[in-house]
Amino acid sequence: MLGWMIFVYQAPPDQVARNSPDPEPFLLAHWEAGLGGLAWLDDLVKLGKATQLRFDGYPARYTAQTADVLPQITSGKIRPANSGLWVFGIDEGEEYVQPPAWLKVVQTSHDRIAACPPDALLTIEAWDQS
Template sequence: MLGWSITIWRGTPEERDRATPEEREAATLAYWVVGLYGLDWLTELVKAGRAEELWRSGYPSRYTALAGDVLPLFTDAAPPGSGGSGTGRAPFDVRLHPDRIAACPADQTLTIDAWDQS
């Protein structure tokens, strides 16, 4: 499959990296798999200065952004970029945590990891 698995965590990359597996699970706001162009929404946030691309290797590519810039993009219980994947593959294996998303303050730093699925 050409595409990405995307995970959004509450916290900085440093907090995420030193967290235990249990803490990582508790900090997970969303996970999904999407087609080849499934990172277009992140690219647009970076271009607009509302997200920072820390590295782009695909193993993973890592970004940070504020919750107030990312979480409003979740519409109708669907992840950002769900309008089209570029390869015809809509997001699947979608795991959202609406309670955690709703409780997340707008000024919270999020870590977004995107793993290349090719």
């Protein structure tokens, strides 16, 4: 496992799955993260603020309300901890190294986020990047 590709949608899980592979109209944010990239979601589940519906990586799927998820994204709390495993590998002849706190730039739809009600149900999908 190399990490996660994470997508946050303003839609219930059945609507996201039904519109796959193009749930783009519902997309609020997406990014790539290292191995610890789901720690923030696991914390929300432990607090009872998110529900884990599926966890096989193809994708892992969660639901939570806007008020519990979007502040995590906008404040940077989605960044993995700077402790844990480094990932080393070779992909198509290219060597790479990912530190524990690796997080690729978060892409957001500012207009959609601004229009999202705080009690809206969000679906978060996390795809295993193996």
